[in-house]
Amino acid sequence: MRLVIxxxxxxxxxxxxxxxxxxxxxxVRVFEKTxxxxxxxxxxxxxxxxxxxxxxxxxxxxxxxxRDKQGIDLRTGHEVLGIDRFARRVFGKTASGHAFExxxxxxxxxxxxxxxxxxxxGTGLPGVMTLKSLEDGRRIKVFLQEQGVSSAVIIGxxxxxxxxxxxxxxxxxxxxxxxxxxxxxxxxxxxxxAVVREELETQGVRLHLGVEIRGIEAxxxxxxxxxxxxxxxxxxxxxxxxxxxxxxxxxxxxxxxGAAEAVAxxxxxxxxxxxxxxxxxxxxxxxxxxxxxxxxxxxxxxxRGGWAAADHLAGASASLQGVAGTAVFKVMRxxxxxxxxxxxxxxxxxxxxxxxxxxxxSRAHGHPxxxxxxxxxxxxxxxxxxxxxxxxxxxxxxHRVNAAAVALHRHMTVAQFSQCDLAYAxxxxxxxxxLLTAANQLLKxxxx
Amino acid sequence: MRLVIxxxxxxxxxxxxxxxxxxxxxxVRVFEKTxxxxxxxxxxxxxxxxxxxxxxxxxxxxxxxxRDKQGIDLRTGHEVLGIDRFARRVFGKTASGHAFExxxxxxxxxxxxxxxxxxxxGTGLPGVMTLKSLEDGRRIKVFLQEQGVSSAVIIGxxxxxxxxxxxxxxxxxxxxxxxxxxxxxxxxxxxxxAVVREELETQGVRLHLGVEIRGIEAxxxxxxxxxxxxxxxxxxxxxxxxxxxxxxxxxxxxxxxGAAEAVAxxxxxxxxxxxxxxxxxxxxxxxxxxxxxxxxxxxxxxxRGGWAAADHLAGASASLQGVAGTAVFKVMRxxxxxxxxxxxxxxxxxxxxxxxxxxxxSRAHGHPxxxxxxxxxxxxxxxxxxxxxxxxxxxxxxHRVNAAAVALHRHMTVAQFSQCDLAYAxxxxxxxxxLLTAANQLLKxxxx
Numbered sequence: 001m002r003l004v005i006x007x008x009x010x011x012x013x014x015x016x017x018x019x020x021x022x023x024x025x026x027x028v029r030v031f032e033k034t035x036x037x038x039x040x041x042x043x044x045x046x047x048x049x050x051x052x053x054x055x056x057x058x059x060x061x062x063x064x065x066x067r068d069k070q071g072i073d074l075r076t077g078h079e080v081l082g083i084d085r086f087a088r089r090v091f092g093k094t095a096s097g098h099a100f101e102x103x104x105x106x107x108x109x110x111x112x113x114x115x116x117x118x119x120x121x122g123t124g125l126p127g128v129m130t131l132k133s134l135e136d137g138r139r140i141k142v143f144l145q146e147q148g149v150s151s152a153v154i155i156g157x158x159x160x161x162x163x164x165x166x167x168x169x170x171x172x173x174x175x176x177x178x179x180x181x182x183x184x185x186x187x188x189x190x191x192x193x194a195v196v197r198e199e200l201e202t203q204g205v206r207l208h209l210g211v212e213i214r215g216i217e218a219x220x221x222x223x224x225x226x227x228x229x230x231x232x233x234x235x236x237x238x239x240x241x242x243x244x245x246x247x248x249x250x251x252x253x254x255x256x257x258g259a260a261e262a263v264a265x266x267x268x269x270x271x272x273x274x275x276x277x278x279x280x281x282x283x284x285x286x287x288x289x290x291x292x293x294x295x296x297x298x299x300x301x302x303x304r305g306g307w308a309a310a311d312h313l314a315g316a317s318a319s320l321q322g323v324a325g326t327a328v329f330k331v332m333r334x335x336x337x338x339x340x341x342x343x344x345x346x347x348x349x350x351x352x353x354x355x356x357x358x359x360x361x362s363r364a365h366g367h368p369x370x371x372x373x374x375x376x377x378x379x380x381x382x383x384x385x386x387x388x389x390x391x392x393x394x395x396x397x398x399h400r401v402n403a404a405a406v407a408l409h410r411h412m413t414v415a416q417f418s419q420c421d422l423a424y425a426x427x428x429x430x431x432x433x434x435l436l437t438a439a440n441q442l443l444k445x446x447x448x
Numbered sequence: 449m450r451l452v453i454x455x456x457x458x459x460x461x462x463x464x465x466x467x468x469x470x471x472x473x474x475x476v477r478v479f480e481k482t483x484x485x486x487x488x489x490x491x492x493x494x495x496x497x498x499x500x501x502x503x504x505x506x507x508x509x510x511x512x513x514x515r516d517k518q519g520i521d522l523r524t525g526h527e528v529l530g531i532d533r534f535a536r537r538v539f540g541k542t543a544s545g546h547a548f549e550x551x552x553x554x555x556x557x558x559x560x561x562x563x564x565x566x567x568x569x570g571t572g573l574p575g576v577m578t579l580k581s582l583e584d585g586r587r588i589k590v591f592l593q594e595q596g597v598s599s600a601v602i603i604g605x606x607x608x609x610x611x612x613x614x615x616x617x618x619x620x621x622x623x624x625x626x627x628x629x630x631x632x633x634x635x636x637x638x639x640x641x642a643v644v645r646e647e648l649e650t651q652g653v654r655l656h657l658g659v660e661i662r663g664i665e666a667x668x669x670x671x672x673x674x675x676x677x678x679x680x681x682x683x684x685x686x687x688x689x690x691x692x693x694x695x696x697x698x699x700x701x702x703x704x705x706g707a708a709e710a711v712a713x714x715x716x717x718x719x720x721x722x723x724x725x726x727x728x729x730x731x732x733x734x735x736x737x738x739x740x741x742x743x744x745x746x747x748x749x750x751x752r753g754g755w756a757a758a759d760h761l762a763g764a765s766a767s768l769q770g771v772a773g774t775a776v777f778k779v780m781r782x783x784x785x786x787x788x789x790x791x792x793x794x795x796x797x798x799x800x801x802x803x804x805x806x807x808x809x810s811r812a813h814g815h816p817x818x819x820x821x822x823x824x825x826x827x828x829x830x831x832x833x834x835x836x837x838x839x840x841x842x843x844x845x846x847h848r849v850n851a852a853a854v855a856l857h858r859h860m861t862v863a864q865f866s867q868c869d870l871a872y873a874x875x876x877x878x879x880x881x882x883l884l885t886a887a888n889q890l891l892k893x894x895x896x
Contacts, residue, residue: 010879040812040813040814040874040879042812042872042873042874042879043812043813043814043815043874046815046816046874046875050816053814057814058814060813288869298872299872299879300869300870300872300879300880300881300884301869303879303880304867320867321864321867321868322869323869324868324869325869326869326870326871327871327872327873328871328872328873328876329873330873330875330876335876337871339869339871364488364490364491365488365491365508366488366491366495366501366505366506367491367494368494368498396847398847398871398873398875398876398877399844399846399847399848399850399851399871399876399877400847400850401871402847402848402850402851402868402870402871402881402883403847403850403851403853403854405851405868405869405870405871406851406854406855406858406860406865406868407854407858409864409867409868409869410854410855410858410860410864412854412858416769416857416858417854419752419768419769419857420769420772420850420853420854420857421736421748421749421770421771421772421773421774421787421853421857422748422774422850422853422854423774423775423776423785423787423846423847423849423850423853424490424746424747424748424775424776425490425775425776425777425778425846426488426490426491426494427494427778427846428776428778428783428846428847429847431458431488431490431747431748431751432748432751433748433850435850436748
C-alpha cells in the first residue's frame with residue numbers, strides 16, 4: 001500500500017508518523033514544497049521577539065529523523081501541482097525545476113493555509129512582509145537584524161497581528177496597527193475588547209481603526225502605509241489580515257469544498273473521494289456546538305486530524321467530535337481566550353442568545369497579586385444551553401477556558417455547568433470561580 | 449415563616465442572604481457560637497504569612513451588614529446546645545453564660561467542621577495550636593508576633609499543614625513536619641508526590657515520615673515533639689491532622705448521619721427530618737463519579753449548599769449534582785491539583801482502574817519560562833470512563849484541573865475527553881495540552 005501525503009507540517013507529518021507506527025510495511029511518501037518540515041508555526045512571533053534565538057529552534061522533528069528513524073520517504077522541495085484522481089497519480093515540479101510524478105493508493109492533503117494578501121498597491125515592496133511559513137519568519141528576522149528597523153505598521157488586528165505586535169514591541173520597535181473596519185476584536189464584547197485595546201495603548205502601540213487603506217508606498221528609503229486620511233511611515237510593514245485554506249489543488253481535482261472553501265471532510269477526514277483524505281488547515285471540520293461545517297485553522301486540530309486520517313486508513317476506529325473553536329493568545333500582559341460561539345455566531349446559527357459579561361478576580365479577595373478577570377458567557381435562551389465563553393485577564397484566563405470547552409463538547413446547559421465542582425484556593429481564584437459567577441449571572445438573567 | 453440557622457460562616461450566611469433575597473418577609477435568625485461571621489477560612493495561612501495584614505481582612509461581610517442591610521437577625525456569641533425536633537425549638541447559652549431558646553419553622557444546620565486533635569499528651573500546652581476558626585488564626589498570629597518564634601513543628605502533612613508550612617517559612621521560621629504514616633501525599637502517585645516533597649526540602653523544610661509521635665512536652669522554655677526515635681524541638685507546634693464534621697448536635701437530635709459521620713442530606717440539602725436542612729462542612733454530599741455519599745469539606749461546596757438549601761426552602765428547584773472532589777493548593781512554587789478519584793478510591797468504589805502519569809511542559813517546546821508539569825489520570829478499564837486526574841507543576845496545574853472536573857460531571861470516557869478542543873498558544877502549553885497527552889497515553893495503555 002502506498003500512501004502519499006502532500007504537505008509536511010503538523011497534519012501531514014502527524015499522519016505520516018502515525019501510519020508508520022500502525023502499518024510499518026506501508027510505503028509512506030511525503031511531498032513538501034518548501035525545505036521545512038514539522039515546525040511550530042505558532043511559535044514564530046515569540047522566536048522573532050528574541051534576537052538570540054535561532055528560527056530553527058522551532059523545528060519539532062528534523063527531516064532526517066523522519067527519513068532515517070521512521071522510514072518515511074520525505075521529499076522536500078517537491079511542489080505537487082496536480083492530482084489525477086482517476087489514475088491515482090500526482091504530478092509536480094521540484095525546487096530546481098524538474099518535473100516529477102508519482103502514484104498513490106491513498107492520498108492525504110495537508111497543504112495548510114495561505115496568508116490573505118489584500119488587493120493593495122505596494123504589497124510586493126521590499127520590507128512588506130507576511131508571516132505564514134518558517135521561511136517568512138526567517139525573512140522577517142533577517143530584515144529586523146539587518147535593516148535596523150525602528151518602526152513598524154501592522155495591517156490587521158487578529159491573533160497573528162497582535163502576537164507580532166508584542167514581538168516587535170519586545171524588540172524595541174515602535175508599532176502602529178491599522179485596519180479598515182471600526183471594531184477592535186469584533187467577536188468580543190466591547191467592554192472586554194476595550195481592556196485589550198487599553199493594554200496595547202498603555203504599552204505604546206497606536207491603533208488606527210476604521211481607516212481606509214489605499215496602498216503601501218516606498219518613500220525616502222522607508223515605507224509608508226497610505227490611508228484615506230493619514231499616512232503611516234514605517235521601516236517594516238506586516239500584512240496580517242488573515243489566512244485562507246490552501247485548497248486550490250483539491251478544487252482543481254474536483255473534490256468537494258466545504259466551509260470557507262476548505263476541503264470538505266467527514267468525521268474520519270475523508271474527502272468526497274474515498275481514496276483521498278484531508279487534514280489540517282486545508283480541511284474543514286464540524287463545530288461541536290452547531291454541528292455545522294466550519295473552518296477554524298488551529299494547531300491542535302491539525303495534529304489531531306493527521307492522527308485521525310492515519311487511524312482511519314489503518315482500519316482503526318476514528319470519528320472526530322469536531323472543534324469548539326477554542327483559542328488563546330497573549331497580548332502583552334493579558335491572556336485572551338475564547339471557546340464556542342460569540343453572540344453574533346450564535347444568532348447566525350439560529351440560537352436566541354443571551355449573554356453576560358462579568359468582572360471577577362484572579363485570586364481570592366484580599367490575596368496579594370489579585371488582578372481583574374473578565375468573563376463573557378453566552379447561552380441559548382430557550383434551551384439554556386451553553387454556547388460559548390470568552391475570558392480576558394492578566395492571569396488565569398488561558399487555562400480556565402478549557403473547562404467551558406469541555407462543557408461545549410458535552411452540550412451542557414448553563415445550569416449544569418454552574419454546578420461543576422471547580423477548584424478553589426486563595427492564590428488561584430475566588431471561591432466561586434469566575435466561570436461559575438458568569439454562569440450564575442447568566443442563569444439569573446435568563447430567568448429574570 | 450421563621451428560619452433558624454445554626455452557624456454563620458460560608459454555608460449559613462449564603463443560605464441566610466439567599467433566603468432574604470427570595471423571601472424578604474421571612475424571619476431569618478442565625479445563631480453563631482463565636483464572634484466571627486462569614487470569613488475566608490482558606491485565606492488564613494496566607495494572612496498569617498504576612499505580618500502586615502490584619503486577620504480581619506478575611507471577613508467577607510461584616511455582621512452589621514447582614515443585620516442592617518439584609519435584615520438578618522444575626523446573633524453572635526450564641527451557642528446552640530440542643531434541638532427539640534418535636535417542639536421545633538433550639539436551646540443553648542450565650543458567651544456570657546445566659547441560657548436562650550427559640551422556635552423554628554425550618555432549621556438549617558451549618559455548624560462546619562472541627563479540627564481533629566490526636567490523643568497525645570501535651571496538646572493543651574501553650575504554643576500548641578490548631579487552625580480552624582478565625583480566632584485560631586488570630587491566636588497563631590499573635591503568638592508569632594509576641595513570642596519571636598524561630599522554629600515550628602507541624603504534625604500532619606495535608607492541605608492545611610502544607611499551606612501553613614509555606615506561611616511559616618515565608619516568615620523566616622524553620623519548619624519541620626512529622627506524621628506517623630510513611631507515605632507523603634498518599635493519594636498521589638509516588639513520582640508526583642516526590643516532586644512536591646523535593647520542593648519542600650529544597651526550600652529547607654525537614655520532613656519526618658513514618659515516625660511514631662508520643663507526645664508534646666514543654667522543656668526549658670520551648671516545646672518538643674517527642675517521637676519514638678527522635679525529638680523535634682520547636683517554639684510553636686501546629687497540629688494539623690485533619691478535620692471532622694461538626695455533627696454532634698445533629699446526632700444528639702437523632703438525625704441520620706452519612707459519610708464520615710457528617711449529617712446525611714439529599715440533593716436538596718434536606719436531612720432525615722424534612723423541617724431541617726444541613727449545608728457546608730457539617731453535611732455530606734454525593735460524589736459525581738461514584739454516586740455514593742462522601743464527605744469532602746471545601747469552601748465552594750459550602751457556599752453552593754447554602755444557596756441550594758435556601759432555594760429549596762423558597763420553593764425554587766434545587767438539586768445538586770454533587771462533588772467531584774476538586775481541590776487545589778499551593779506548596780511553595782508548586783501548584784497541586786486533583787479532581788475525582790485516585791487509584792485506591794477507584795478500586796474501593798468497585799472500578800478496575802488503569803492509571804498513567806505523564807510529564808509534559810507548561811509552555812511550548814523551546815518557549816522561554818517552560819517548566820515541567822506532571823499529570824496523573826485514572827480511568828475504568830472496562831468502560832473507559834474517566835475517573836480522576838491530578839496535576840503538579842510550577843504553572844498551569846491549578847486551572848487545568850477544571851477541564852477534567854467538568855468531564856467527570858458528565859461521565860465522559862477518556863476517549864471522549866481526548867477529543868476535546870482545548871486551548872493552545874506557545875506561552876500557555878504544548879499543542880497537545882498535558883491533559884490530552886495523559887488521555888492519549890491512557891487510551892494507548894488501556895488498549896495495549
